[in-house]
Amino acid sequence: MLSQTPHYLLHPAADELKKKISEGYAVVRSRLNDDIKARNSTWTPLQIAAFEGTAEEFVRLLTPESIECRTSQQLSLLHVICAGQGESQVDKLTALLDACGDDATKKKNLLSHLSNNGFSALHVAVYRGDLALVKSLLECGADPGLGGRHQLPPLHLAAMIGSSSIAQALVTDGASLEANDFVLFTALHCATYFANEQVVRCLLNCGADGNVCGGVKDRPLHLAASRGLSAIASLLLEAGADPQLADDEGNLPLHFAAKTGHMAVLNILLKNSKNLSETVATRNVYGDTPLHLACYGGRLDATKALIEAAAGSHLMVSENVFSETPLHAACTGGKSIELIAYLMKQPGVDPNYQGQDGHTALHSACYHGHLQIVQYLLENGADQSLAARTNERPAAVQRTPQSTFAAAIMALNRPETLSGISSRDSVVSVEDQQTPVIWAYEKGHDRIVALLKQYANKRPDADVCSEYRFLAWAEFKGAQSYHSILEIPRTHHSLHRWVDYGQ
Numbered sequence: 001m002l003s004q005t006p007h008y009l010l011h012p013a014a015d016e017l018k019k020k021i022s023e024g025y026a027v028v029r030s031r032l033n034d035d036i037k038a039r040n041s042t043w044t045p046l047q048i049a050a051f052e053g054t055a056e057e058f059v060r061l062l063t064p065e066s067i068e069c070r071t072s073q074q075l076s077l078l079h080v081i082c083a084g085q086g087e088s089q090v091d092k093l094t095a096l097l098d099a100c101g102d103d104a105t106k107k108k109n110l111l112s113h114l115s116n117n118g119f120s121a122l123h124v125a126v127y128r129g130d131l132a133l134v135k136s137l138l139e140c141g142a143d144p145g146l147g148g149r150h151q152l153p154p155l156h157l158a159a160m161i162g163s164s165s166i167a168q169a170l171v172t173d174g175a176s177l178e179a180n181d182f183v184l185f186t187a188l189h190c191a192t193y194f195a196n197e198q199v200v201r202c203l204l205n206c207g208a209d210g211n212v213c214g215g216v217k218d219r220p221l222h223l224a225a226s227r228g229l230s231a232i233a234s235l236l237l238e239a240g241a242d243p244q245l246a247d248d249e250g251n252l253p254l255h256f257a258a259k260t261g262h263m264a265v266l267n268i269l270l271k272n273s274k275n276l277s278e279t280v281a282t283r284n285v286y287g288d289t290p291l292h293l294a295c296y297g298g299r300l301d302a303t304k305a306l307i308e309a310a311a312g313s314h315l316m317v318s319e320n321v322f323s324e325t326p327l328h329a330a331c332t333g334g335k336s337i338e339l340i341a342y343l344m345k346q347p348g349v350d351p352n353y354q355g356q357d358g359h360t361a362l363h364s365a366c367y368h369g370h371l372q373i374v375q376y377l378l379e380n381g382a383d384q385s386l387a388a389r390t391n392e393r394p395a396a397v398q399r400t401p402q403s404t405f406a407a408a409i410m411a412l413n414r415p416e417t418l419s420g421i422s423s424r425d426s427v428v429s430v431e432d433q434q435t436p437v438i439w440a441y442e443k444g445h446d447r448i449v450a451l452l453k454q455y456a457n458k459r460p461d462a463d464v465c466s467e468y469r470f471l472a473w474a475e476f477k478g479a480q481s482y483h484s485i486l487e488i489p490r491t492h493h494s495l496h497r498w499v500d501y502g503q
Helices: 012-035 045-052 055-061 077-083 089-099 104-113 121-128 130-137 154-161 164-172 187-193 196-203 218-227 228-239 253-260 262-272 278-279 290-296 300-309 325-335 337-344 361-367 371-379 405-411 434-441 446-455 464-476 482-486
Strands: 427-429 500-502
Touching: 012 154, 045 055, 055 089, 077 089, 077 104, 077 121, 089 104, 089 325, 089 434, 104 121, 121 130, 121 154, 121 405, 154 164, 154 187, 164 187, 164 196, 164 218, 187 196, 187 218, 187 290, 196 228, 196 446, 218 228, 218 253, 218 262, 228 262, 253 262, 253 290, 253 300, 278 290, 278 300, 290 337, 325 337, 325 361, 325 464, 337 371, 337 446, 361 434, 371 405, 405 482, 427 464
Parallel strands: none
Antiparallel strands: 427 500
16 A cells, blocks of 8 residues: 555545535434324314314314324324314414413424424424414413424524524523524524525624524634625625634635635635735644645636635745645646646646655646646646655654655556556555555546556657567566566666565
């Protein structure tokens, strides 16, 4: 296994949280949809009347014994009324609770009872967007903060469906603006995540904190930046949201705007940054600046804006923990040759710059299989003889160009055709000879290996061609292993180590 390889690792915690949010709220929707579904074939006449009958029909069928009846899904009559589609649902709700008389416990049980899916009648009314039912439930004593088994306050549901009027009613009745859901989002996070601008405005007007933390110290502004919500971002900033606050991984909102390439939000954030050069140079825990993330994502416009904002900085040679500069990042992401061409025109950018571990932009492109980018780099001065270092070598070791002889041996171990790929399960130890062709070989990028061999044969400054001819002759003669090739007297000036092909 090669010792030091580039990685395309962007915000694993943030991505995992995003997945959890998406999946979690999909489950919520699915279960609420199940709770509001009509089941006339299994319901009693009273339950059917509660769902879609007239108020008179419902009152006629209601008896003291049936007040607390349940469906097979553990839906109370109050649930069924709130899920219903009749024109007199509020009248039915009032009649049902009035039938409880002075029995406060019975009324409380109806208001707090949860279905098999874990929701109260208030959850159902909010999900259906029925403001009149929501107000009636609140007036009758429903708890506006009851999260149910899913730890989902009704205010979050209002934020999810985008009802600012229901959100206002809940807050007025005491719903907490700081309450968290199952992913530790507040209602403001939720309204931002679901891009419901009017709910965001309502919550901010009610006093919600624009800098409130989520589960990984993500603020609503991080979410707005990630999703390209420029109007919501502006609302948050006007309400005092701080664009300099970082999440648990050290990401500013600008990191997310750069990664996703949403230019409207990115420009808003740049405009509202107090110390622009410092903000643009901010690193997350992976050492990535916003420019790195823009380059990984192939975001040309974002890259241009960030470079312009950071005029005079050293961003172009800033390395992350994977020893990748923005040019490395663009070649790792492999999404835009135009972006790479733009970067290579910037002052101080060298296609042969070696990161702390010695790998170049060409290594990155080879490892990740970006054939066209490999060719572009080769045509624009990339040197495929430069070698990355092993883990054992000191970080400050002097980097010098290496021979491609060991890489040529590796490349010739299999044919150039895509259909004739030889085994890649062998253990490779080539220490100082981790040239781009070896990184391409390790990942099985045969066309890149062939392209590198083609360009190596054009080199006038080394006897690479004779090396290839010699190795091809040895293979033709039926050498049983490349150990036998290496047992010849080593007269070549740069072959100083064994190449071990363990099986």
